[in-house]
Amino acid sequence: MRTTTVVLGAGHAGLAMSRCLTERSIDHVVLERGEVANTWKTERWDSLRLLTPNWQSRLPGYGYEGDDPDGFRTMPQTIQFLERYADVISAPVQTHTAVTSVRCVEDGYEVATSQGTWRCRTVVIATGACNIPSVPAVAEAVPTTINTLTPMDYRNPHQLEEGGVLVVGASATGTQIADEIHRSGRPVTLAAGEHIRVPRVYRGKDIKWWMDVAGVLDERYDEVDNIVRARNVPSLQLAGSDDRRTLDLNLLTGIGVKLIGRLAGIHDGKAQFSGSLPNQCALSDLKMNRLLDRIDEWATENSLDGEIDPSHRFDPTRVAESPPLGMDLMNGEIRTIFWATGFRPDYSWLDLPVFDRKGRIRHDGGVVELPGVYLMGIPFLRRRKSSLIDGAGDDARDLSNHLASYLNGGGRV
Numbered sequence: 329m330r331t332t333t334v335v336l337g338a339g340h341a342g343l344a345m346s347r348c349l350t351e352r353s354i355d356h357v358v359l360e361r362g363e364v365a366n367t368w369k370t371e372r373w374d375s376l377r378l379l380t381p382n383w384q385s386r387l388p389g390y391g392y393e394g395d396d397p398d399g400f401r402t403m404p405q406t407i408q409f410l411e412r413y414a415d416v417i418s419a420p421v422q423t424h425t426a427v428t429s430v431r432c433v434e435d436g437y438e439v440a441t442s443q444g445t446w447r448c449r450t451v452v453i454a455t456g457a458c459n460i461p462s463v464p465a466v467a468e469a470v471p472t473t474i475n476t477l478t479p480m481d482y483r484n485p486h487q488l489e490e491g492g493v494l495v496v497g498a499s500a501t502g503t504q505i506a507d508e509i510h511r512s513g514r515p516v517t518l519a520a521g522e523h524i525r526v527p528r529v530y531r532g533k534d535i536k537w538w539m540d541v542a543g544v545l546d547e548r549y550d551e552v553d554n555i556v557r558a559r560n561v562p563s564l565q566l567a568g569s570d571d572r573r574t575l576d577l578n579l580l581t582g583i584g585v586k587l588i589g590r591l592a593g594i595h596d597g598k599a600q601f602s603g604s605l606p607n608q609c610a611l612s613d614l615k616m617n618r619l620l621d622r623i624d625e626w627a628t629e630n631s632l633d634g635e636i637d638p639s640h641r642f643d644p645t646r647v648a649e650s651p652p653l654g655m656d657l658m659n660g661e662i663r664t665i666f667w668a669t670g671f672r673p674d675y676s677w678l679d680l681p682v683f684d685r686k687g688r689i690r691h692d693g694g695v696v697e698l699p700g701v702y703l704m705g706i707p708f709l710r711r712r713k714s715s716l717i718d719g720a721g722d723d724a725r726d727l728s729n730h731l732a733s734y735l736n737g738g739g740r741v
Contacts, residue, residue, distance in 0.1 A: 331357050333731065334439045335452040336430075338364045338421045340387060340410060341705030342454035344720035346419040347388040348728035354735070358419055359441060361426040365410040367456060372403050374484045375508060377568035379500060380536050384718045385409060388725065390416055398534065400568025431679040436700060450731055453689070453696075454704040457715065459674035463667045464496075469594035471657050475664045479505070482666065485512035491663030492516070494599075494655075496591050498523045499562040502668030503575050507567070509666070510585050517655070517662070518580060519601060521590030525612045525645065526564050528574045530620060531627070532637040535566070542626040544619070545713035546722075549693050552708075559708045562670075577609065577645050588651050597658035601651070609645035617641060673706070694727050700734055702727045 333349055335342045338360035349356045360366060378385070383397035390413050401409065414421055426442040436449040461478035470476055475489060479501050485508060495506045498520035510516040526535050539545045552558045567575040581587050589605035624639045633639075655662070675689065682689050682698050690697045693710045706715060710726055713719030 329444055330447045331355050332448060332735065333357075333450045333452060334359060334437070334446050334448045335454055336427055336439075337454035337456060337705070338414065338419070338423070339367060339454065339456055339705065340365075340413075340717045341456070341720045341724070342452070343410065343414055343417065343419050343421075344387050344724040345452050345454060345702075345704055345728060346421075347390075347417045348724040349731075350417065350419075351388075352728055352732050354728070354732060356420065357446065358421040359425045359427055359439070359446075360421055360423050363423050364414045364419075364421060365407045367458070368403055368407050368410065371458075371480045373479065373482045373505075374403075376504070377402055378406060378717075379564070379566045379568055380716055380718060381534055381568075384536055384540065384716070386718050386721060387413055388417075388721045398572075399570070427677050429677055429679045432698070449735065450700040450702070452702045452704060452727070452731070453675075453678070455673065455675075457673050457706040458671035460672050461667060462670040462672050464591075464669055466591060466594050467665075467667065470665055471597050473660075474657060474662060476667065477664065478667045479671075485509050485514065488512075488514065489663045490514065492661045493664045493666060494519065494662050495666045495668055497521070497668030497670070498565070498577065499668070499670075500564060500566055502666075503565050503577070503580060504567050505666055505668055506580055506585050507575060507583075510580070510583060515584075515586075515661075517586040517588060518577075519588050519591045520577065520605060520608065521602070522608055523562050523577075523612055524564050525576050525616045526566060526619065527576075527616075527642060528566060528569075528572050530623065531639065534572070535564075538623045538626075539619075540718075542623055544622065545711065545716075545719070547712045549708055549710050555708065558712075559706070561707075578643065581646060587647065588655075589653070594657065597656065599655040599657055601653050601655070603651070603653055605651050606647045609647050613644050694723060695730055700731075702731060 332354050333356035335345050335356055335358040338358050342358050346358050377400040381398050382392045385392050429440045431438050437451050439446040461480055492515045493509050494517050495502050496519045498518055506516050506518045549555050565576050589602040592602050593600045627633055680698055682696050684690050689703055691703050694703045696703055708714055710723045711719055714723055
């Protein structure tokens with residue numbers, strides 16, 4: 329089978345690229361290991377909602393059509409949205425097609441799948457950045473009496489044993505899971521390292537609205553001092569909820585969650601934690617206030633001060649004077665450890681010479697070093713919003729334009 333471009337993955341990034349390729353009359357196919365929005369269907373917990381308001385689900389040629397623009401989609405609603413988008417744009421998706429390898433051939437690339445082999449001139453990798461949980465090596469030292477799980481395993485608190493839960497990681501996933509499990513009646517301890525605190529609502533507007541209009545989300549990868557660092561920044565401590573509450577460490581400790589520092593090691597059933605928690609929290613507060621300063625400046629420059637709520641600042645993160653530095657994992661108090669320590673992509677099927685020494689694909693804003701290969705859907709690919717549904721459109725427009733230029737130039741691998 330032959331086509332000009334093979335797009336790998338039928339999530340929001342792959343579908344956005346499909347739409348842009350269609351607009352440029354570039355023949356292509358979208359290969360998906362499961363079904364459209366497969367990751368949303370199979371690897372998310374029951375109560376999860378998008379962190380972005382409904383109005384921010386903007387894709388090329390499609391957007392929110394409901395009557396609750398400031399609400400937050402549930403997983404079933406998100407799946408329905410993406411399935412509808414695939415239908416509206418008539419995306420050429422071939423489902424239940426697992427890619428087993430991608431390799432160079434003389435006239436381009438060969439993509440081997442469970443449903444046959446494709447030949448193409450260009451390849452777009454849109455398989456996402458959250459394929460495999462990033463569980464730290466220290467997990468190997470967890471006592472066998474303790475259950476462990478990741479966000480991909482978790483669905484709801486009912487699957488957990490009764491007893492205490494240690495949640496490791498305090499970004500969006502960790503704070504949401506800690507909140508849900510604690511409210512189920514299980515005592516929760518949250519190990520927090522580097523994290524980014526933001527309010528859900530500021531001066532009467534959603535924080536994502538501010539970041540959108542003030543240009544924060546449109547910041548480009550070639551405008552930051554350290555793009556490697558920027559691509560590894562933790563996700564914001566946010567949750568989508570009907571009451572638009574701010575989910576931060578102060579809320580969690582206020583309902584009884586115990587807060588400790590970053591998990592540093594486990595030896596002989598004893599867990600050790602970093603003493604840097606006060607510094608991490610102070611740094612997070614500092615970064616939040618810098619963001620709010622930028623928002624205030626934008627509001628003043630655009631004459632909004634008299635039309636919206638006044639500027640204000642939030643109480644600092646409350647941290648115990650001497651947080652515990654150790655925990656006995658053998659005394660039966662902790663029954664489950666939840667690894668909310670991030671994700672990494674799975675490129676085990678990619679047989680191309682494009683990886684750096686850490687296994688990351690070498691690219692310049694999604695243009696991979698190997699001619700005719702493109703990357704979509706990873707954090708800060710081309711813009712700060714690249715990993716959001718709202719960011720896929722702009723990235724797809726840029727990269728499909730580059731792809732079209734490559735094809736018109738008659739380039740060869």
